[in-house]
Amino acid sequence: MKKLSPMLVTAGALMGLAATAQAAPTVTRLTPPSEMFASGRPDPVIARFLPGQRFDLQATIKPDAGQRISAARFFIDGQAVDAAVALRDCASGCVKGVSAETAIATVRAVSLEKAGRHEFSIEATQADGQKVTARGNLEVVPFTAAMGPKVKNIIILLGDGMGAAQRTAARIVKGGYAQGKVIAPLAMDTFPATALVKTASLNSVVTDSSPGMTAYVSGNKNNNNEEGVFPDDTVDAFDNPRIEYLSEYLHRTQGKALGIVTTADVFDATPAGNAVHTSNRGAGTGIVDQFFDDRSRTGLTVLLGGGRKWFLPAGTPGSERAEGNDYAFSATDPHTAEIVKRWGAAPGAKDKDRDLIQAFQSAGYRYAPTRTALQAATDGAGADKLLGLFAFSNMNVALDKIDGRRGAAKGITGTVVDDYGFPDQPMLDEMARAALSTLKKQPKGFVLMIEGASIDKQAHNMDTERWMLDTLEFDRAVQVAQEFARENGDTLVIVTADHECSGAALIGGSMLTDQALQEAAQKKGVAHLRDKVVGVYEKAGFPRYRIAADGYPEATDIDYRLLVGYGANADRYEDWRTNTTPLRDSQQPLAKSEPLKWYPPVPMERDDAFGEYLVTGQVPGESAVHTATDIPLSAFGPGALAFTGVIDNTDVFFKLAQAAVKGTTAPADATGAKRPAKATAR
Numbered sequence: 001m002k003k004l005s006p007m008l009v010t011a012g013a014l015m016g017l018a019a020t021a022q023a024a025p026t027v028t029r030l031t032p033p034s035e036m037f038a039s040g041r042p043d044p045v046i047a048r049f050l051p052g053q054r055f056d057l058q059a060t061i062k063p064d065a066g067q068r069i070s071a072a073r074f075f076i077d078g079q080a081v082d083a084a085v086a087l088r089d090c091a092s093g094c095v096k097g098v099s100a101e102t103a104i105a106t107v108r109a110v111s112l113e114k115a116g117r118h119e120f121s122i123e124a125t126q127a128d129g130q131k132v133t134a135r136g137n138l139e140v141v142p143f144t145a146a147m148g149p150k151v152k153n154i155i156i157l158l159g160d161g162m163g164a165a166q167r168t169a170a171r172i173v174k175g176g177y178a179q180g181k182v183i184a185p186l187a188m189d190t191f192p193a194t195a196l197v198k199t200a201s202l203n204s205v206v207t208d209s210s211p212g213m214t215a216y217v218s219g220n221k222n223n224n225n226e227e228g229v230f231p232d233d234t235v236d237a238f239d240n241p242r243i244e245y246l247s248e249y250l251h252r253t254q255g256k257a258l259g260i261v262t263t264a265d266v267f268d269a270t271p272a273g274n275a276v277h278t279s280n281r282g283a284g285t286g287i288v289d290q291f292f293d294d295r296s297r298t299g300l301t302v303l304l305g306g307g308r309k310w311f312l313p314a315g316t317p318g319s320e321r322a323e324g325n326d327y328a329f330s331a332t333d334p335h336t337a338e339i340v341k342r343w344g345a346a347p348g349a350k351d352k353d354r355d356l357i358q359a360f361q362s363a364g365y366r367y368a369p370t371r372t373a374l375q376a377a378t379d380g381a382g383a384d385k386l387l388g389l390f391a392f393s394n395m396n397v398a399l400d401k402i403d404g405r406r407g408a409a410k411g412i413t414g415t416v417v418d419d420y421g422f423p424d425q426p427m428l429d430e431m432a433r434a435a436l437s438t439l440k441k442q443p444k445g446f447v448l449m450i451e452g453a454s455i456d457k458q459a460h461n462m463d464t465e466r467w468m469l470d471t472l473e474f475d476r477a478v479q480v481a482q483e484f485a486r487e488n489g490d491t492l493v494i495v496t497a498d499h500e501c502s503g504a505a506l507i508g509g510s511m512l513t514d515q516a517l518q519e520a521a522q523k524k525g526v527a528h529l530r531d532k533v534v535g536v537y538e539k540a541g542f543p544r545y546r547i548a549a550d551g552y553p554e555a556t557d558i559d560y561r562l563l564v565g566y567g568a569n570a571d572r573y574e575d576w577r578t579n580t581t582p583l584r585d586s587q588q589p590l591a592k593s594e595p596l597k598w599y600p601p602v603p604m605e606r607d608d609a610f611g612e613y614l615v616t617g618q619v620p621g622e623s624a625v626h627t628a629t630d631i632p633l634s635a636f637g638p639g640a641l642a643f644t645g646v647i648d649n650t651d652v653f654f655k656l657a658q659a660a661v662k663g664t665t666a667p668a669d670a671t672g673a674k675r676p677a678k679a680t681a682r
């Protein structure tokens with residue numbers, strides 16, 4: 001096909017935007033997303049891929065009234081794409097406002113080797129012979145000449161919702177300061193390189209965790225709530241145009257394994273955003289099924305976290321498996337059949353009665369339902385593949401797990417973890433250690449994602465002590481990864497966040513002892529709980545938490561405690577003291593039964609009892625929210641110094657892939673060493 005004239009391009013783009021009842025077929029959506037298609041401008045290029053990385057091409061075409069689209073062809077750089085075009089109409093389910101005769105044309109799993117910008121286009125033909133064209137651009141990011149060897153392993157530590165304030169708070173709690181100098185830095189503070197990361201998603205300056213994670217492991221922006229896919233116009237949550245993940249790419253091309261570790265339910269956005277392709281981050285049954293069904297494509301070898309409710313057959317106590325959030329690809333409809341054929345993806349099945357734990361076990365995964373079982377799974381030779389599900393939904397947070405352990409050691413029961421029914425849950429660093437001991441047996445190396453999930457969840461709840469301790473728990477996992485990288489030398493570690501949460505601000509240290517704070521709470525109100533607590537800068541001093549042998553503060557209700565305010569908060573009552581229980585987690589299947597039903601459902605009810613100091617919020621509802629603020633990323637190991645400057649979250653993908661595929665382009669540290677120095681005895 002000859003090159004389209006610029007005139008045609010502009011006209012096509014404008015028609016695409018207008019999408020009104022014109023007397024001509026119009027392309028209303030072209031995928032991959034392109035600013036050239038959206039506005040006619042060639043910059044910025046939105047979609048970028050590695051050489052050979054797979055992605056889908058798709059167009060939504062609206063025909064004239066009474067007409068239908070009879071054929072469609074895709075072109076890249078003027079060459080017809082050599083793969084079947086699946087053509088379906090919207091009679092069988094599209095989003096509101098898209099008419100039944102609208103056509104969706106898709107080519108699955110294409111890739112390009114040649115670096116640089118490419119133009120792609122669609123030419124669609126209506127039954128009466130009228131044609132419509134539209135075009136966009138994309139970029140293939142080349143690998144560059146390496147200065148160091150390839151890294152064998154990649155560890156991505158993702159502190160969900162962890163902005164600069166969350167990091168600083170954890171540092172103050174962990175080590176404290178002596179005359180302004182840090183006594184014991186966080187592990188992540190010792191990483192030699194740090195960048196500032198821009199976090200916007202495809203459709204919003206404020207991202208949620210799905211596109212926040214997938215940007216790092218696909219190189220592309222996704223819409224909020226979407227994972228590993230570009231947006232489309234169908235209502236099927238699993239049929240969207242796909243983007244190949246880092247795990248899939250490195251498994252397909254290099255045989256690397258994948259590990260996923262989280263303190264959340266494993267179906268949650270961040271863990272799923274490493275291996276699962278869906279436009280609905282809430283589609284639990286289908287998401288966990290895809291983890292298993294596509295394990296030969298992703299190399300999934302370790303999966304640790306909560307979320308047992310999705311693995312138990314429907315009808316089993318605690319199970320929430322349902323057909324309504326499962327997936328099955330039609331073998332007769334080319335639109336989904338081509339996903340199976342071209343991607344090699346599993347067809348799926350509506351199988352709410354499936355015993356997915358049994359399925360994992362039959363496939364050779366050692367199953368650990370408790371911390372004790374997890375430790376046993378790494379004894380001796382240890383498991384080759386590992387599934388650990390330590391709670392029905394999200395695991396309990398560090399503060400409550402530690403409280404349960406300290407209680408159990410003293411013979412005390414009835415703590416939060418007992419109420420949840422899972423008294424023997426591992427900490428994140430213990431999960432990280434188990435994952436690494438399993439994955440290190442992989443001869444070709446691995447990609448491991450470790451998420452500290454409740455830094456975000458507890459910041460949403462404005463539960464200061466709970467997110468501070470979860471950040472500490474996360475940093476202890478960072479230390480495990482760092483030690484592994486020091487020992488092995490061929491492992492690149494990054495620690496970052498998907499976005500900031502709650503607009504947390506460290507507003508200083510309390511002017512009161514904890515005893516005086518309790519008395520102020522009895523006197524109630526702003527005059528006592530704000531004006532007597534928050535002072536001038538000098539009064540803040542240096543809050544001094546004492547760390548117990550288990551690595552966590554002996555007490556969080558200390559004298560002259562750290563004070564945290566929120567800038568993206570809902571209304572809440574503040575008494576500055578640690579909440580005895582977390583908020584009720586509505587994702588728990590048994591949240592409406594005793595004892596969980598007695599847990600406070602929202603911050604306003606939780607804190608109402610004390611103080612009557614109401615802090616009014618900027619956002620409606622009951623929860624603090626994510627912010628659009630840049631977040632820090634720190635890197636350790638070979639190639640670490642490639643992670644500097646102000647970068648886009650999608651840039652991270654290309655830096656990681658470069659190090660794994662072609663070799664590092666920067667030293668490990670400022671001395672110029674290609675590998676991190678092994679730790680000296682401390």
Ligand SMILES: [Zn+2]
Pocket residue numbers: 161209456457460501626
């Ligand atoms: Zn969040």
